[in-house]
Amino acid sequence: MQPKFRSFRPTRSKPRAGSFLPAMTYRDKTQVLDEVTLDRALTRIAHEIVEQAQGVDEVALVGIKTRGETLAERIAQKIEAIEAVKPPVGALDITLYRDDLGLKAEQPQVRSTEISFSVKGRIVVLVDDVLFTGRTIRAAMDALMDFGRPRIIRLAVLVDRGHRELPIRPDYIGKNLPTSRREIVAVMLREHDGIDRVVIREPED
Amino acid sequence: MAWKRKDLLSMQDLDAAEIGDLLDTAETMKEIAGREIKKVPTLRGKTVVNLFYEASTRTRTSFEIAGKWLSADVINFSASGSSAEKGESLLDTAKNIEAMSPDVVVVRHKASGAAALLARHLNCAVVNAGDGAHEHPTQALLDLLTIREKKGHLDGLNVAIVGDVAHSRVARSNIHGMKTMGMTVTVAGPPTLIPAACQELGVKVSHRLEEAIAHADVIMMLRLQHERMQGASSRPLREYSRVWGLSLARLQQCRPDVLIMHPGPVNRGVELSPEVADGPYSVILDQVKNGVAVRMAVLYLLTGSKAAA
Numbered sequence: 001m002q003p004k005f006r007s008f009r010p011t012r013s014k015p016r017a018g019s020f021l022p023a024m025t026y027r028d029k030t031q032v033l034d035e036v037t038l039d040r041a042l043t044r045i046a047h048e049i050v051e052q053a054q055g056v057d058e059v060a061l062v063g064i065k066t067r068g069e070t071l072a073e074r075i076a077q078k079i080e081a082i083e084a085v086k087p088p089v090g091a092l093d094i095t096l097y098r099d100d101l102g103l104k105a106e107q108p109q110v111r112s113t114e115i116s117f118s119v120k121g122r123i124v125v126l127v128d129d130v131l132f133t134g135r136t137i138r139a140a141m142d143a144l145m146d147f148g149r150p151r152i153i154r155l156a157v158l159v160d161r162g163h164r165e166l167p168i169r170p171d172y173i174g175k176n177l178p179t180s181r182r183e184i185v186a187v188m189l190r191e192h193d194g195i196d197r198v199v200i201r202e203p204e205d
Numbered sequence: 206m207a208w209k210r211k212d213l214l215s216m217q218d219l220d221a222a223e224i225g226d227l228l229d230t231a232e233t234m235k236e237i238a239g240r241e242i243k244k245v246p247t248l249r250g251k252t253v254v255n256l257f258y259e260a261s262t263r264t265r266t267s268f269e270i271a272g273k274w275l276s277a278d279v280i281n282f283s284a285s286g287s288s289a290e291k292g293e294s295l296l297d298t299a300k301n302i303e304a305m306s307p308d309v310v311v312v313r314h315k316a317s318g319a320a321a322l323l324a325r326h327l328n329c330a331v332v333n334a335g336d337g338a339h340e341h342p343t344q345a346l347l348d349l350l351t352i353r354e355k356k357g358h359l360d361g362l363n364v365a366i367v368g369d370v371a372h373s374r375v376a377r378s379n380i381h382g383m384k385t386m387g388m389t390v391t392v393a394g395p396p397t398l399i400p401a402a403c404q405e406l407g408v409k410v411s412h413r414l415e416e417a418i419a420h421a422d423v424i425m426m427l428r429l430q431h432e433r434m435q436g437a438s439s440r441p442l443r444e445y446s447r448v449w450g451l452s453l454a455r456l457q458q459c460r461p462d463v464l465i466m467h468p469g470p471v472n473r474g475v476e477l478s479p480e481v482a483d484g485p486y487s488v489i490l491d492q493v494k495n496g497v498a499v500r501m502a503v504l505y506l507l508t509g510s511k512a513a514a
Contacts, residue, residue, distance in 0.1 A: 093233070096237075096245040096246070096247040096275075096505075097245065097246060097247070101247060101508075101509060104509075106207075106208055106209065106509060107208060107505060107506050107508075107509030109226075109229070109230070110230050110233045110234070110502075110505065111233055112232070112233045112236055113233075113236055114236075142246065143245075146240065146242045146244065146245065147240065147241070147242070148241065
């Protein structure tokens with residue numbers, strides 16, 4: 001029997017694959033959200049989405065894999081608690097739309113995209129955990145357009161850490177977080193990491 | 206993701222992790238086939254050349270669709286109607302094509318080792334789409350994907366490969382891939398069509414169809430390859446069909462959840478009776494569908510590997 005190889009799946013304590021990642025270790029610098037404040041932030045985002053869309057009839061949430069999908073599901077549950085209707089939730093993997101394919105040592109793993117509803121004419125809220133350069137969101141918008149023509153695309157992020165490289169602006173923000181480029185924003189969620197918290201990490205040197 | 210290869214030449218080269226990565230990637234590619242707009246921008250600006258010296262419908266079309274759905278430019282080159290007819294050698298033709306800087310060359314040739322030859326001489330990625338009676342790795346990958354999808358797993362399954370094993374690159378690639386994935390393989394066919402070296406590949410050999418298929422989870426019927434046979438090994442088709450063809454009556458003695466596969470093109474009424482080929486156990490068209498996904502995965506992984514750049 002051959003030994004089983006398991007491909008290493010990095011958790012989001014590292015930047016999304018694609019950004020340069022030197023081999024270095026990081027230590028926690030500050031905790032910026034805990035279980036309670038993270039939940040409040042999502043509750044507020046849910047209210048803002050409902051308020052701006054004047055209801056939920058046209059709203060759909062699409063989370064960007066992996067943690068964006070989890071956040072989208074949580075926001076959808078909160079919207080259901082407010083409006084008694086749960087908007088449809090989809091998940092988008094943006095790997096095939098990246099602008100840095102072929103620039104890295106090997107191809108990133110493609111994961112599945114699951115959008116089982118029509119996006120045509122809807123208000124689609126893209127959901128991601130951390131907004132950084134904006135390149136992921138650019139890719140996500142391209143991917144979404146290939147599924148049809150949404151009436152409006154909006155963007156919800158748990159953390160906006162700045163350093164945009166594209167003209168992209170979030171509509172709903174859990175927490176504005178000025179960071180330096182060398183720091184890492186680690187979003188941990190119960191479903192993946194057993195705990196709800198957001199910390200800033202800095203290199204140990 | 207452990208993909209590091211410049212080329213995809215054979216299943217024999219691949220380990221279980223690489224096959225697993227390829228199948229996982231192919232599975233995610235299937236979603237694109239169900240979209241209204243069947244196109245992702247992944248390989249924009251990349252060029253894929255299909256270099257086919259042998260006839261092909263499924264494989265060439267499937268590579269072409271796979272490339273186009275990933276937004277690559279796909280150029281088809283077939284031996285007839287090209288300078289190959291004027292006597293240009295394979296290597297010369299390939300060198301000339303390389304001068305036009307393709308990213309991937311997909312090659313099918315009647316000589317075993319043709320793809321490996323090109324891989325040694327070309328800087329771009331080379332995919333073997335069938336080299337003589339040697340290997341046809343993307344066919345084995347799509348077969349494995351189809352089996353995994355229908356059965357939920359690969360290891361521990363019993364597979365019977367029936368028919369013209371000697372001339373079949375599909376059989377060879379599948380045997381290597383299936384053994385690597387922990388499956389048990391039995392080959393069955395008339396002695397003249399079973400190579401003597403078969404046992405060295407770690408497969409069981411059976412000379413009775415009933416015995417081979419009785420406990421099989423998967424039966425893969427091979428095409429009788431008239432074009433590769435000379436004299437001695439060719440037998441009257443009717444006799445072959447009577448002894449080695451999968452008929453409805455024989456199918457009834459198989460496991461109730463058996464899968465019937467065939468790499469195509471089917472000689473109807475020879476290896477497979479039409480009611481079996483079109484019946485509920487047949488996954489022949491699923492194989493074709495999965496072929497596009499597998500080739501998308503192969504193009505995606507090969508164009509990303511640094512060795513190819």
